Amino acid sequence: MATALPGSDTSSDSTRSESRTTSELAPLLRRTWPLFLGNTLEWYEFAVYGYLAPYLVHDFFGGSDVGVWLGYGASFVTRPLGGLVFGIVADRCGRRPVTLVSLLGMVLATGLQGALPAASGGAGWSIYALVALRFAQGFFVGGEEGTMMAMLAEEAPDQHKNLVTSLYLTVAYLASAVTAGVVFALEASLGPSEMQARGWRLPFLLVLPLGLVALWGRSRIEETEDFRQLFQDRASEQGALEAGRRGRFLAKLSVVRCYIGHVLLGCAAVAGFAALNYTATSWIVAFLRARGLQYSSLLATLQQALLAVLVPCFGRLGDRIGVASMMLAGAVLTALVGVPVFAVLESWPASWTVAFLCLGVGYGVPIAVCAAASGLFCAELFPTQGRSLGVGLTHNLAMSLVGGAAGVMAQGSLEYSRLGPGVYISAWGALSALAICAGLWARAAGGAQLTHVRPEPYFCACSAADRAEGALEDAKLGQQA
Secondary structure, eight states: OOOOOTTTTHHHHHHHHHHHHHHHHHHHHHHHHHHHHHHHHHHHHHHHHHHTHHHHHHHTSTTOHHHHHHHHHHHHHTHHHHHHHHHHHHHHHOHHHHHHHHHHHHHHHHHHHHHOOOGGGTOTTHHHHHHHHHHHHHHHHHHHHHHHHHHHHHHSOGGGHHHHHHHHHHHHHHHHHHHHHHHHHHHHHHOHHHIIIIITHHHHHTHHHHHHHHHHHHTTOOOOHHHHHHHHHHHHOSSOOHHHHHHHHHHHHHHHHHTHHHHHHHHHHHHHHHHHHHIIIIIHHHHHHHTTOSOHHHHHHHHHHHHHHHHHHHHHHHHHHOHHHHHHHHHHHHHHHHHHHHHHHHHSTTOHHHHHIIIIIITHHHHHHHHHHHHHHHHHTSOGGGHHHHHHHHHHHHIIIIITTHHHHHHHHTTTOTTHHHHHHHHHHHHHHHHHHHHHHHHHTTSOOOOSSOOSSOSSHHHHHHHHHHHHHHHHHHHHO
């Protein structure tokens, strides 16, 4: 009997692998598409303020660039609070009600921003209303984030957990691309004066009818199987007293208290990603526009579309080499590219080619690597009974403390150095890399369990897989001999 040469069936194996992946993911996507539909709209709502900042600065903040970015950062202040409150509710009452309430809150908070009168026209109170609505936006998006990431990590097949969890931020970048595209289309059709007068309101108001569609879709989703089983177990308990219910409520907080080191590790690991993501996708676009770059909204559209393509590709890679490997690689890249890429942008701020290469590739690749891994990395840190709460706190704290301050810090750092924003990015990237290395060292020493969803692959899985494959081949050759 002829023996097949090694590699002769590579194409057929690849085809079978693709078919297997499709058959495994299709049922999950059929169940969760309403979640992603609503998630797209929520991230559209969250991003629209950043792209309209050049218009809001005149109508609400008296021309203060720092003021408009403080308004942008307001939504980040309440994200951890939303993660805390909704995380407890999701772990206690279910994922489904949290996804409905968070979407409804985002729709109302965003639509009302477009209806506010301009503070420059005499309505001084409107600036306070705008900031209050930004606080509300942060609260609701913070509540959604932990719940969605925990749900996707638990529902996805083991071999595709990194790919599936990466779709959460893939949808976010797709929504941001749509947001930038809407702003670009309005700018091109209305012109600068009409856009400043009333055109900037349209992207905010657009979410109201679209929100009804998203709410209809989410109302049709079912609760996860794991939570339904947990709910049935609770219902079958006899003689449950109020004190017992209070004890179970406090048990959610005790999980996080016992895993406080994991919370700090997750925050530090995600910090570099938060600094780079919000500086490069929001503030730098406005920075380049102010220095003469034409069609900055189109640049933002292409940047976000490219990220939406790259993130799931790196998510799939993470299922092969491990989520910790991806996070460490992203943090190191962030530390390395922060200063030099911004130096190039600062030298040629009006060049479209330079801007696209720097934002799409120079900053885009480390953003995509971190975005693909951050959700699963944080979900891995916590056990099932406190995962929504743990992820909601961990991811939102990093995004709030570092990402929310990115615009203000970048703008303010220019007063001290022309490369200040790049230093901000690189410094946080270096901190993230050190934190991940410390966590991996503690795991190797047996001092910390960092995997609660999928033990392997986690870090440097390629070499381990290669060794296992080599040992298997040796065993086969030994049997044939």
